[in-house]
Amino acid sequence: GDSVTQMEGPVTLSEEAFLTINCTYTATGYPSLFWYVQYPGEGLQLLLKATKADDKGSNKGFEATYRKETTSFHLEKGSVQVSDSEVYYCALSDPQGGSEKLVFGKGMKLTVNP
Amino acid sequence: EAGVVQSPRYKIIEKKQPVAFWCNPISGHNTLYWYRQNLGQGPELLIRYENEEAVDDSQLPKDRFSAERLKGVDSTLKIQPAELGDSAVYLCASSLDSRTQYFGPGTRLTVL
Numbered sequence: 501g502d503s504v505t506q507m508e509g510p511v512t513l514s515e516e517a518f519l520t521i522n523c524t525y526t527a528t529g530y531p532s533l534f535w536y537v538q539y540p541g542e543g544l545q546l547l548l549k550a551t552k553a554d555d556k557g558s559n560k561g562f563e564a565t566y567r568k569e570t571t572s573f574h575l576e577k578g579s580v581q582v583s584d585s586e587v588y589y590c591a592l593s594d595p596q597g598g599s600e601k602l603v604f605g606k607g608m609k610l611t612v613n614p
Numbered sequence: 615e616a617g618v619v620q621s622p623r624y625k626i627i628e629k630k631q632p633v634a635f636w637c638n639p640i641s642g643h644n645t646l647y648w649y650r651q652n653l654g655q656g657p658e659l660l661i662r663y664e665n666e667e668a669v670d671d672s673q674l675p676k677d678r679f680s681a682e683r684l685k686g687v688d689s690t691l692k693i694q695p696a697e698l699g700d701s702a703v704y705l706c707a708s709s710l711d712s713r714t715q716y717f718g719p720g721t722r723l724t725v726l
Binding site: 504546600604607 | 655656
């Protein structure tokens, strides 16, 4: 079945450091890919998405490019801030795989120190 | 525009007791999802509704879990009786195009 493997944390960075969170996927169809962020005590909020190969999703300085050839959707940010300290989830939705549910990775907790 | 609303936000019960969670999706969203998120894990789908029809409930433990979505709007998820292993965050999400899901704040259930 469909699955998502993402870099597990926790990860601690200094402010203004470069961030990469790796995410690879396995899918039977042609999925849409997502990054969600979870704030303490809150549900998941959509950070960015991409629906086809070579699409780049971007939001709040974060970017991720849908790479079909490497089945990857790595999240990057050039200069992290303390306010980016949250838990990040990579996910896919694969209607052709038989379901429109989101399949999530295990999440990665990021801490950014001033 | 109001987001997905869930209640209660927190619930503590003793094992073998019943519990119910309520979700009101974003207005106009015809697809509604219930997910369970165990500690340190990503959410996993329990059930998906298209309007009032449950179209994917393959992961719902039907011996103790039930759900309904009357009139195709808000939804209730019930557990009876609750077990210790049911302690988790229960998330509701809704979507219009079935590709972008918007999540509520969740209900954190603790079973003692």
